Amino acid sequence: MGKFLRAGLLILGLMAGGTAQAKASHATIALTFDDLPALTILNDQPYINYLNATILRGLKRHHIPATAFVNQGKLGEKDRAQQITVLKSWLAAGMDLGNHTYSHESPNQLGAEGYIADIERGEPVIRDLLAARHRRIVWFRHPFLETGTPAAVKTEIDKWLHAHGYRIAPVTIDADDWEFAEPYDYAIARHDEARRKSIREQYLAYTTEAIRWYRHAAHNLFGRDIAYVMLLHATRLNADCIDDLAALLKRENLKPVSLATAVRDPAYRTRDPYSGKDGIEWQERWSMELHKPLPWDSFPDVPKDIELEYDKVDRDR
Numbered sequence: 001m002g003k004f005l006r007a008g009l010l011i012l013g014l015m016a017g018g019t020a021q022a023k024a025s026h027a028t029i030a031l032t033f034d035d036l037p038a039l040t041i042l043n044d045q046p047y048i049n050y051l052n053a054t055i056l057r058g059l060k061r062h063h064i065p066a067t068a069f070v071n072q073g074k075l076g077e078k079d080r081a082q083q084i085t086v087l088k089s090w091l092a093a094g095m096d097l098g099n100h101t102y103s104h105e106s107p108n109q110l111g112a113e114g115y116i117a118d119i120e121r122g123e124p125v126i127r128d129l130l131a132a133r134h135r136r137i138v139w140f141r142h143p144f145l146e147t148g149t150p151a152a153v154k155t156e157i158d159k160w161l162h163a164h165g166y167r168i169a170p171v172t173i174d175a176d177d178w179e180f181a182e183p184y185d186y187a188i189a190r191h192d193e194a195r196r197k198s199i200r201e202q203y204l205a206y207t208t209e210a211i212r213w214y215r216h217a218a219h220n221l222f223g224r225d226i227a228y229v230m231l232l233h234a235t236r237l238n239a240d241c242i243d244d245l246a247a248l249l250k251r252e253n254l255k256p257v258s259l260a261t262a263v264r265d266p267a268y269r270t271r272d273p274y275s276g277k278d279g280i281e282w283q284e285r286w287s288m289e290l291h292k293p294l295p296w297d298s299f300p301d302v303p304k305d306i307e308l309e310y311d312k313v314d315r316d317r
Contacts, residue, residue: 027215027225029254030262031059031232032169033068034100034141037075037086039178039233041185041313045078051239052086056093058242064249064256067169068234069100069141072122087129096259097126098139098169107148108277112156115148119161139259140166145174145231145279147272154275169259170268170282172218173230175210176302177203181235183309188236202303203237204244209300211252217283217294218267227257227265231281 033055038048059066068090075083090097102121110118119140127137140161147168148154161168180203187196211230218226232238238245249256262268267286274285287294311317 025225026253026255027228028257028262029173029228029230029249030257030259031064031066031230032141032171032259033066033232033234033238034143035074035104036068036070036090036097036100036234037078037083039181039235041182042189042236043078045082047236048078049082049086051236052089052234054239055234055242056089056095058239058246059095060093062243062246062256064246065095065258067096067098067139067259069098069139069169070122070126071100071102071104071143072125073103075125084125084129087126091129091133096139097130097137098141099123099126099137099166100141101143104143106144106146106279107142107153107157108146112148112153112160115153115157116160136165138165138167139169141169142279145171145281146277147275147279149275149277151275167263170229170263171231172226172228172267172282173211173214174281175203175207175230175232177207177231177235177238178233179302179310180206180306181233181237182313183306184235184237184240186309186313199306200237200241200244202306204241204248206300206302207245208248208252211248211254213295213299214283215252216298217287220295221283221286221290221292222267226267227262228254229259229262229282 036052038051040047040051058064070087077083087097099119099122101115101118103118105115105118107115123137130136148157158168180199184196184199184203187193187199214228215225218224218228268282270286271289272282272285273289274280284294
């Protein structure tokens with residue numbers, strides 16, 4: 001065995017050991033769901049009602065708090081009254097709602113002024129629903145995790161959010177569930193039960209790998225598990241997998257907590273120095289601030305067949 005091969009195996013062993021260590025320890029995690037009322041390629045209100053009701057039943061069954069982020073522009077795409085009822089059901093289940101802009105556009109296209117206007121336009125319905133429960137809007141999630149470029153645009157948006165009482169909802173675990181979700185919808189539409197089951201299995205396997213990688217990344221940055229914030233979407237895939245996701249978190253020794261609880265972790269006080277065009281999660285941002293590399297060599301890729309099928313279904317990459 002050559003010295004380079006031995007060295008490579010040693011590095012892989014150390015990386016695997018770090019991941020196993022992260023898995024073995026106990027940590028907390030906040031679940032967040034983007035794109036309410038739903039992210040789906042199927043233009044069907046009962047389908048949207050069903051997936052939300054199923055997600056909420058699962059969250060309540062497993063005592064998992066969650067914050068859901070609303071695109072108000074989606075309300076008029078189907079039956080508006082039923083779409084608003086979906087939002088009410090999240091609050092009735094004890095969950096929180098945040099603003100995800102009106103139209104799910106990027107600050108890269110809208111600029112600071114246009115993007116701020118889109119945030120304001122996304123407020124009225126969720127503001128009124130929360131006010132009816134003597135609450136207010138606290139959380140904002142950037143579509144695509146794109147926070148503004150150049151730096152002056154990002155700074156202007158950040159200042160506006162702060163002045164209007166918003167807190168940015170960061171992401172520290174992202175398992176690319178959106179990429180599996182639309183092929184899953186497509187399999188349901190085609191009544192392809194074998195493909196639906198296959199996508200579900202691939203998604204759960206990939207999510208396990210992704211969670212372990214992000215925990216390993218946190219150990220690289222902070223020498224410990226942080227309180228994680230996981231990005232999910234309001235999809236039929238997550239509805240059908242909600243019990244599996246709860247079991248996965250339990251196996252990985254991750255205790256669900258609220259978003260407000262998670263971001264009390266001192267890690268979230270780390271400055272975000274990034275103002276590029278790409279939407280990246282916060283551990284990558286913090287690696288720039290802390291000048292510590294992330295273990296990209298072991299990053300799990302989304303299965304190629306899922307990528308190809310997504311591109312056939314929705315050419316928006």
